[in-house]
Amino acid sequence: MKKTIQALEKAQITIGIIFLCTFFFVIVLQIVTRQLGISIIWTEEAANYSFIWAVFMGAAVMVNRREHFNFDFLQQKLKGKKRIFLSLFNDSVLIIFNVCIFLLGLQVVNEFWNYTWSTLPEMKMGYVWIAIPIMAGTMLVYTLSHMVQHVQHLKAKEVHE
Amino acid sequence: NDELEEEEDGTLKIIAAHNQTSPDNPYQAGLLKFKEVVEEESDGAIEVEVHAGTIGTEEDELVEKLQLGAADVVVVSPGFMTQTGIREVDLFSAPYLFNDYEHWLRTVDGEVGEEMAQIINEKSDNSFKLLGYWSAGTRHYYGKQPVESTEDMRGLSFRTQTSGVVSDFWTEVGAIPSGISWGELYQGLQQDVVDSSENAYPFFVQQSHHTTPNGQYISETAHDYTTRFLLINGERFDNLDENQQQIVSEAAEASVETEREVTLEQDEEYKQQAIEEGAEVNEVNREPFIEIAQPILDDFAEEIEVEEMLEKIRALAEE
Amino acid sequence: MGFLLLILFLVLMFIGVPIAFVIGIVALIGILTIPYTPEATVAMTMVNGLDSFVLIAVPLFILAANLMNSGKISEKLIDFALAIVGPIRGGLAHANVLVSMMFAGVSGASQADTAGVGKILIPSMERKGYDKETSVGVTAASSTVGVIIPPSIPMIIFAGLTNASVGALFLGGIIPGILIGLGMMILIYVIAVKRNYPKDKRVEMKKLFTLFLDAFPALLTPVIIIGGIISGFFTATEAAAVASIYTAIVCMFYYKTLKMKDFPKILFDTLALSSLSLFALAAASALGELMSYYQLGATAQAFFENNIGSQWLFILIIIAFFLFVGTFMDAIPAMILFVPIILPTALEFGMDPVHLGLIVIMTLAIGLITPPYGLCLLLAAKIGNMSIERSFVAVVPYIAIVLIVLLFVAFLPDMAFYIPELISPSLF
Numbered sequence A: 001m002k003k004t005i006q007a008l009e010k011a012q013i014t015i016g017i018i019f020l021c022t023f024f025f026v027i028v029l030q031i032v033t034r035q036l037g038i039s040i041i042w043t044e045e046a047a048n049y050s051f052i053w054a055v056f057m058g059a060a061v062m063v064n065r066r067e068h069f070n071f072d073f074l075q076q077k078l079k080g081k082k083r084i085f086l087s088l089f090n091d092s093v094l095i096i097f098n099v100c101i102f103l104l105g106l107q108v109v110n111e112f113w114n115y116t117w118s119t120l121p122e123m124k125m126g127y128v129w130i131a132i133p134i135m136a137g138t139m140l141v142y143t144l145s146h147m148v149q150h151v152q153h154l155k156a157k158e159v160h161e
Numbered sequence B: 001n002d003e004l005e006e007e008e009d010g011t012l013k014i015i016a017a018h019n020q021t022s023p024d025n026p027y028q029a030g031l032l033k034f035k036e037v038v039e040e041e042s043d044g045a046i047e048v049e050v051h052a053g054t055i056g057t058e059e060d061e062l063v064e065k066l067q068l069g070a071a072d073v074v075v076v077s078p079g080f081m082t083q084t085g086i087r088e089v090d091l092f093s094a095p096y097l098f099n100d101y102e103h104w105l106r107t108v109d110g111e112v113g114e115e116m117a118q119i120i121n122e123k124s125d126n127s128f129k130l131l132g133y134w135s136a137g138t139r140h141y142y143g144k145q146p147v148e149s150t151e152d153m154r155g156l157s158f159r160t161q162t163s164g165v166v167s168d169f170w171t172e173v174g175a176i177p178s179g180i181s182w183g184e185l186y187q188g189l190q191q192d193v194v195d196s197s198e199n200a201y202p203f204f205v206q207q208s209h210h211t212t213p214n215g216q217y218i219s220e221t222a223h224d225y226t227t228r229f230l231l232i233n234g235e236r237f238d239n240l241d242e243n244q245q246q247i248v249s250e251a252a253e254a255s256v257e258t259e260r261e262v263t264l265e266q267d268e269e270y271k272q273q274a275i276e277e278g279a280e281v282n283e284v285n286r287e288p289f290i291e292i293a294q295p296i297l298d299d300f301a302e303e304i305e306v307e308e309m310l311e312k313i314r315a316l317a318e319e
Numbered sequence C: 001m002g003f004l005l006l007i008l009f010l011v012l013m014f015i016g017v018p019i020a021f022v023i024g025i026v027a028l029i030g031i032l033t034i035p036y037t038p039e040a041t042v043a044m045t046m047v048n049g050l051d052s053f054v055l056i057a058v059p060l061f062i063l064a065a066n067l068m069n070s071g072k073i074s075e076k077l078i079d080f081a082l083a084i085v086g087p088i089r090g091g092l093a094h095a096n097v098l099v100s101m102m103f104a105g106v107s108g109a110s111q112a113d114t115a116g117v118g119k120i121l122i123p124s125m126e127r128k129g130y131d132k133e134t135s136v137g138v139t140a141a142s143s144t145v146g147v148i149i150p151p152s153i154p155m156i157i158f159a160g161l162t163n164a165s166v167g168a169l170f171l172g173g174i175i176p177g178i179l180i181g182l183g184m185m186i187l188i189y190v191i192a193v194k195r196n197y198p199k200d201k202r203v204e205m206k207k208l209f210t211l212f213l214d215a216f217p218a219l220l221t222p223v224i225i226i227g228g229i230i231s232g233f234f235t236a237t238e239a240a241a242v243a244s245i246y247t248a249i250v251c252m253f254y255y256k257t258l259k260m261k262d263f264p265k266i267l268f269d270t271l272a273l274s275s276l277s278l279f280a281l282a283a284a285s286a287l288g289e290l291m292s293y294y295q296l297g298a299t300a301q302a303f304f305e306n307n308i309g310s311q312w313l314f315i316l317i318i319i320a321f322f323l324f325v326g327t328f329m330d331a332i333p334a335m336i337l338f339v340p341i342i343l344p345t346a347l348e349f350g351m352d353p354v355h356l357g358l359i360v361i362m363t364l365a366i367g368l369i370t371p372p373y374g375l376c377l378l379l380a381a382k383i384g385n386m387s388i389e390r391s392f393v394a395v396v397p398y399i400a401i402v403l404i405v406l407l408f409v410a411f412l413p414d415m416a417f418y419i420p421e422l423i424s425p426s427l428f
């Protein structure tokens, strides 16, 4: 399982960085073409949407690395099993939230799939909206794997006692 | 989630929204009229909550909310409707489609208007139902020099849409369409980033564009008698009983009347303000512009498959 | 209902749920309680909240700062700053402040400054006999100017929220930023004399000039960024991209401190840091949506009009409020949530949006060094290996300096507006 999670994370980082580079170069293109007196109309929209993708992919990876900022004073106070139970509880909160966002995200994708970009009518808005369920889905996977780890720790502790 | 929600005391609630934050905007007047009539006719059984920009200052956001059911009644322009996959509506944003305000009225209040309403309803799977046609005024050129003929536009950088039929038209005239966001336009005109722009009086005078060096000459090109759609979520409308539907339709009619009236008043009012504050206004012979527009309109109508509708609109010009 | 949501917010925060998710959960449950809004609105507004061109400036300025740190530009700036202020008593601490001001001219955020400068200066200050309080306190506190001296990510966000001019905000931040720096240096001098901190030998003019030349390309960055924006050559977002390219070129080809193989890590760090704050922003957008259904803006306006008659009292309330919010929230989500609510009232009181922006941003800058959630304080404490409590006590005197300058800006705005009006009167 660990390997799968690592592979998933690696893929997601790669996608995030590709989108980051995309909006960077699109903006450079926008500056250059404007100075040359050519106007490319889709740059702003393309930059915005790849930016959204990059942020959501990055945010999911940060869930796996537990980098989202939280206050840990209660966690610091607790020891042993109690601490693991608190972690399990907090992870469950994340799981409920991510399940909701995943389902609501699918609903949104479904509603707006056929909407089009305003500057590139060939492009569907669905390609943008789908970033939401993908983010929530991967956050869900990462959090579940954290819970499995917590349970393993808990079992190890019980064996010890 | 297709029904209007009942509050605890049994009243129904309609969320109505437009994207303008200014309280003396014609949209606000229109929606307040809608609210007044609905609440009066229903004896308070239906409540209308009006949002002036609070749940979205972008029109695409409002359209999305309408589809999702997060708003029940919204005001949007044709350009944003096209993004929902209904391309036909874009015809109403084409330049020089209408000869004058009366021509616009005959179109939207007649057979063509009904046909368009049907297209919107069918193509959106009843997500959107048209309640009425509003106006956002008549759009004119304003820039660093007065425009009297098409020649005067040649080589001017011009803030307008940078894609689609609007952009095609101005490019053909000889201007260089350039995309600057509305919020940055005042500075752009002030600091010579762009030579000229176009809009209806209330919008650019409120932003003081006419006081900038590149906005002080206003030429009444009247290239767009603008259309705005007052839409309701179709499924929610269908779930009202007959009497309630009647009330909503009546209120919509009243709102159409009020909104158009206020728009016309403000068009005149802000034109006077611009003149008082030193802007120069000149009339333009529109014929040469119309001539350039015709073949572009033909191509555009073919592209979005509304040739018949275009012919009908042209026929209405003769009356 | 609002009260229950607040309780939920505090409880989830206390038990250690990540704060971005706390915001999102409260938004979701809040929308659940409004019968006439579908829950999918939450998912929708998370995307819509990010769908704004100005926000792209966030990762781009973070990228520029990461490039500077990887390319060791911070070191050049430190050497140059040390040559100038080193001979004053407490030289290293003065240099710490001065280099933060220089760094601020390139970077739009503060964390990169704390990290980049702190890693070098905190250890060397300790070696030279400065106590921990001073080294950690000065490092954390001086990096607040990062968001006050332009360019500034919070200023770009504020401009996007209110249609205030980015150029005017940028120029308006220069004088307050410099005053904060000078104020801190005066405070440091007093402490340094009392504790007899060391000073460096005076540097020869020739050496100083060499160091200046070495730092010059880096010092040129603010001129390019601000000049480009003011002259209409590019927008604030584009300026961030230009800053990144410029920094990358300077580091790769002039200093030769940056190699192609460094880029994957720089890009990952940029993605990581920016997605953390922008995900919080997306969640905050959903919560902001909830507030707009409650029409909190109109409520706040009515409240202030009926209860608070004067502008100065209103300003004091804003400062107190954002000081409080800044203790547990980033500047960006805090602005997304609350600026739309106070803006109508501020305009009603006749305040210029640029003035409001400077007040809000300076107040939230203090939030960077107040616990429990003060990123610069946490970073500096970690580098200096000191507890958060002790570190906070160490920054308190410097917070006082920022507060004094803040009050100046709040009540004598002419001071802050002097530069923008001089350079670009049309902005007002």
Ligand code: NA
Binding pocket: C103, C104, C105, C106, C107, C108, C109, C145, C146, C147, C148, C149, C150, C151, C152
């Ligand atoms: Na800065």
Ligand code: NA
Binding pocket: C096, C097, C099, C100, C113, C117, C138, C139, C140, C142, C143
């Ligand atoms: Na510093």
